[in-house]
Structures are given as C-alpha cells and as structure tokens.
Amino acid sequence: MTADQRRNTLPVRNPRTGEVDYHITPPTAEEVAAKTKAMRAAQVDWAAAPIEHRAAVLKKWADAVEKNRAAITKAESADTGRYRIAKESPDAVIWGARGWADKGPEIVKKAMLEGTSTIMPHIKFRSQLKAYPLLGVISPWNFPLMLSTIDAIPALLAGSAAIIKPSEVTPRFVEPMMETIQTVPELAKVLTYVVGGGETGQHVIENVDIVCFTGSVPTGRKVAEACARRFIPSFLELGGKDPVIVTENADIEAATDAVLRGSVYATGQICFSIERVYVQEKIHDAFVDKLVAKAEQLELNYPDIHRGHIGPFIFGKQAAVVDEQLDDAVKRGAKIRTGGKSQNLGGGLYMRPTVLTDVTHDMKVIQDETFGPVIPVMKYKTKAEAVKLANDTIFGLSGAVIAGSDEEAYELGSQIDAGGISLQDTTLTGAILRDAEKTSFNFSGMGGSRMGPASIMRFYRKKALMTNTLKPQDMREIRELPAA
Numbered sequence: 348m349t350a351d352q353r354r355n356t357l358p359v360r361n362p363r364t365g366e367v368d369y370h371i372t373p374p375t376a377e378e379v380a381a382k383t384k385a386m387r388a389a390q391v392d393w394a395a396a397p398i399e400h401r402a403a404v405l406k407k408w409a410d411a412v413e414k415n416r417a418a419i420t421k422a423e424s425a426d427t428g429r430y431r432i433a434k435e436s437p438d439a440v441i442w443g444a445r446g447w448a449d450k451g452p453e454i455v456k457k458a459m460l461e462g463t464s465t466i467m468p469h470i471k472f473r474s475q476l477k478a479y480p481l482l483g484v485i486s487p488w489n490f491p492l493m494l495s496t497i498d499a500i501p502a503l504l505a506g507s508a509a510i511i512k513p514s515e516v517t518p519r520f521v522e523p524m525m526e527t528i529q530t531v532p533e534l535a536k537v538l539t540y541v542v543g544g545g546e547t548g549q550h551v552i553e554n555v556d557i558v559c560f561t562g563s564v565p566t567g568r569k570v571a572e573a574c575a576r577r578f579i580p581s582f583l584e585l586g587g588k589d590p591v592i593v594t595e596n597a598d599i600e601a602a603t604d605a606v607l608r609g610s611v612y613a614t615g616q617i618c619f620s621i622e623r624v625y626v627q628e629k630i631h632d633a634f635v636d637k638l639v640a641k642a643e644q645l646e647l648n649y650p651d652i653h654r655g656h657i658g659p660f661i662f663g664k665q666a667a668v669v670d671e672q673l674d675d676a677v678k679r680g681a682k683i684r685t686g687g688k689s690q691n692l693g694g695g696l697y698m699r700p701t702v703l704t705d706v707t708h709d710m711k712v713i714q715d716e717t718f719g720p721v722i723p724v725m726k727y728k729t730k731a732e733a734v735k736l737a738n739d740t741i742f743g744l745s746g747a748v749i750a751g752s753d754e755e756a757y758e759l760g761s762q763i764d765a766g767g768i769s770l771q772d773t774t775l776t777g778a779i780l781r782d783a784e785k786t787s788f789n790f791s792g793m794g795g796s797r798m799g800p801a802s803i804m805r806f807y808r809k810k811a812l813m814t815n816t817l818k819p820q821d822m823r824e825i826r827e828l829p830a831a
C-alpha cells in the first residue's frame with residue numbers, strides 16, 4: 348500500500364460491536380478512469396454478442412454466486428449485523444440473473460419495431476437499440492448485495508458494462524462478490540465493484556454514461572446535479588415515508604400482522620417500510636392493543652445473531668436520527684405504547700419495535716424518513732380524510748391499504764400518490780420486479796421504472812432507421828404559396 352493510499356483508507360464499523368474491524372482503500376480518480384477505460388473497450392464485444400450469449404454468461408455468474416454463498420453470507424452478515432437476510436441475499440443474483448436471462452430477450456425483441464409510417468406510408472422504419480456503454484451504480488447500506496446488483500443485472504443483459512460503488516458503511520460483501528465475478532472471465536471484463544465513499548461515487552459519475560442511484564434524497568440531488576452537468580441520464584431510487592390505510596371493516600388480525608411485518612422487518616431499514624399507519628377511529632383502539640401485543644412478542648437478535656427478529660441499526664448514526672424523532676414526537680404529545688429509544692447492547696445499537704399513538708402531522712416522525720422499527724398510528728374518521736393524510740408528504744415511494752374487501756382496498760389504493768401500492772397486505776413491491784412497472788412520486792425518485800420491462804429498456808438508446816421507398820422530394824418543388 349502506498350503512503351497516499353494509506354491516507355485515504357476508510358474505517359468500517361461493525362454494527363454488532365461498534366468496533367472498527369475492517370478498512371477499505373478507495374481507488375484514486377486516475378484508477379477509476381483507467382478501470383472504466385478498459386471496461387469500455389471490452390463492452391464493444393459484449394454489446395455486439397447476441398443477447399442470448401449475455402444471458403448465458405449471467406447464468407454462469409448465478410452458478411458462481413451459488414457456490415460462494417457461504418462466504419457472501421458471512422461477509423454481508425458482518426456488514427449488517429443480521430443473519431437471515433444475509434443468507435438470502437445471494438438470491439438477488441442467483442434468481443435475478445437467471446430470471447432476467449430467461450425473460451429479458453423476449454422483452455427486448457418486443458421493443459424492436461419495424462413497419463410503415465402512418466403519416467407517410469412510403470416511409471418504412473426499423474428500430475435499433477444501442478446499449479449505453481457504461482453504467483455506474485451507486486448503492487446504499489440497507490441491502491448491500493441486492494441493491495448493488497438490482498440495476499446492474501438488467502443493464503448487463505442489455506449490453507452495458509457496469510461499475511458498482513456500494514456504500515462505504517457495508518463494503519465487506521464486495522470481496523466474495525468479486526471472487527464470483529473473477530470465475531466468469533467474459534463477465535469480469537464488463538463488471539466490477541469499487542469501494543469508497545461519496546468522493547468515489549463522484550469519480551464513478553465522471554466516467555460513466557448512465558447512473559443508477561439508490562439512497563437518500565440529499566445525496567440523490569447531488570448525483571442528479573453531477574449527471575446533469577455531464578448530460579447523462581440518472582435514475583434515482585430515494586427515500587420513502589410509506590403510509591398504510593386500515594379501514595373500519597379490515598380484519599384486525601391480518602392488518603396487525605401486515606403492519607407489524609411491514610414496519611419492522613430488517614429493523615425498518617427498508618425504503619418501502621411502512622412508516623405511517625392510519626386506522627379508522629372505530630377500530631383504532633382494538634388495532635393498537637393487538638399491534639402492541641404482537642410487537643412485544645418480537646425479540647432482538649442480541650446476543651445471539653441466530654435468534655430473535657430484530658437486528659441492530661446497520662449505520663450507527665441512524666439510531667440517533669430515530670431517537671431524535673421519538674424525542675420530538677413525545678415532546679409534541681405522542682405516547683410510546685411499547686418500545687422506546689435505542690439501547691447499546693455490546694456496542695451494537697438496537698431498538699425494540701416501537702408503537703406510537705397520539706401522533707400529529709407536525710411531528711418529525713410523520714414528516715421525515717425514519718428508517719427504524721417505529722410504528723406511528725393515527726386515527727381518521729372518513730376515507731377522504733385518510734387519503735388526504737396519506738398524501739400529505741414530500742415522498743411517494745409506495746403505500747398500502749388493508750380494507751374489508753379487495754374492491755374497497757383498490758378504490759383507496761388508486762388514490763394514494765405513490766408508485767407501488769400493496770393491497771390487503773404491505774410491502775409487496777419486490778414481487779413485481781420482472782413484471783410490472785412503477786415510478787416514484789415527489790421526492791422519492793426520478794427516472795423510469797427499475798421494475799418490469801423498463802428495467803432493461805432504460806439501458807438502451809433508441810434509434811430509428813427510416814427508408815424512403817419513393818424518390819426523395821425535390822426542394823425546387825417546395826415553393827412559397829400565394830396569399831389565400
């Protein structure tokens with residue numbers, strides 16, 4: 348390691364112990380530029396090959412990830428302080444690559460149009476798709492492997508190369524993932540990870556043709572601005588403050604199950620976690636009692652990572668953000684019905700599922716993204732009021748409705764201003780990954796859908812090649828007209 352590199356080494360905290368037990372050395376700007384130059388050169392052959400070839404290479408990668416599952420799980424578990432989700436994380440590539448490899452070619456074929464102009468029938472046209480040469484992915488810490496590959500896989504299939512910069516908070520999984528990439532030589536030329544923080548993110552933006560960013564609103568704005576300066580497209584998947592509406596006729600048992608899981612799964616560190624619960628006043632008290640009883644049955648995964656339901660905060664500073672929201676809420680009159688502020692256990696920062704009532708829309712816990720296992724519950728009288736409250740936010744990522752019937756849920760869900768609406772349950776967005784499209788409202792994002800057919804089609808520039816089947820028009824015949 349050179350002296351310069353040592354100076355730039357970044358410490359990485361372990362979320363279970365609070366200790367720094369890992370370091371990363373970000374590449375210099377020149378190193379990122381050199382890497383991306385080589386990737387661009389290799390991308391030419393990658394894009395020229397038939398899509399079926401790329402699909403086959405992605406399937407080989409899926410096999411390699413499957414073989415290295417234990418090492419990846421171990422690293423991501425150390426990154427995140429949780430085991431179950433870390434164990435499932437390699438499936439993002441295993442099933443993601445296999446699934447897109449099977450479905451993608453058909454989607455691309457359908458987008459290739461050929462025909463005759465409806466305006467000028469003597470003009471025939473054919474479309475051509477040209478992949479953006481190099482995608483830059485910048486991803487967050489809450490689902491390190493999954494969110495680093497969710498956009499890269501369809502981009503690779505489209506014919507782009509991809510350079511991924513995951514969060515500096517959770518970089519341990521990169522080593523075993525790079526091992527998997529190295530076992531597939533065709534892929535290793537067009538796919539790589541670089542570790543580092545915001546500065547490395549900026550180096551990536553300076554060297555790519557298109558950016559997929561997942562993270563917070565303030566960073567998303569910086570990324571979009573940097574991309575705009577370079578005139579390259581940016582796709583932003585940002586924060587959320589997802590509401591759920593529970594109607595008078597909802598099944599309280601099912602509703603409390605859905606709300607609890609949707610709010611505290613992964614310690615609430617999911618962009619589309621449920622963060623606001625609006626319950627019709629007639630069932631409010633029964634709903635809250637049941638929710639509190641169920642929340643109290645959940646356990647922390649401390650001291651044994653293989654037991655319990657709720658892991659530590661991955662990012663230490665997030666605990667302080669959530670604590671501050673709880674203080675603000677209590678100061679303004681909210682009641683903590685169960686749970687409470689974060690606790691330091693063995694150096695890790697944990698929070699029990701925390702149910703709040705008597706909340707109002709002037710509280711930070713209702714206005715700001717929480718990213719913790721907090722469930723603020725509010726009463727409403729009419730459905731119109733519930734929709735108004737659900738839409739009173741700067742975000743618009745997703746939402747949910749649990750009602751007495753599917754039709755009632757659909758009717759209310761169609762009035763919520765957000766991209767993914769779960770009906771009769773919460774947090775169903777992942778299910779439509781390869782099937783349906785959704786875009787964000789307001790500050791929750793920008794750009795096309797990362798789901799459904801658009802997921803692949805985002806990575807193409809679209810060309811149209813037009814042929815005139817008659818003689819070209821003679822300019823000398825295009826004279827000015829006499830006055831009418």
Ligand code: NAD
Nearest residue numbers: 486487488513514544545548549562563566584585586618
């Ligand atoms: P963050 O914005 O702090 O960081 C995200 C990434 O951006 C990291 O890799 C970071 O190193 C990088 N970065 C920081 N500054 C940069 C800069 N100036 N230029 C380029 N890159 C820079 O977000 P986070 O704290 O890691 O993640 C949590 C946030 O992510 C939450 O707001 C959450 O809602 C959001 N998120 C959204 C989705 C979604 O799909 N909409 C999914 C998961 C998480």
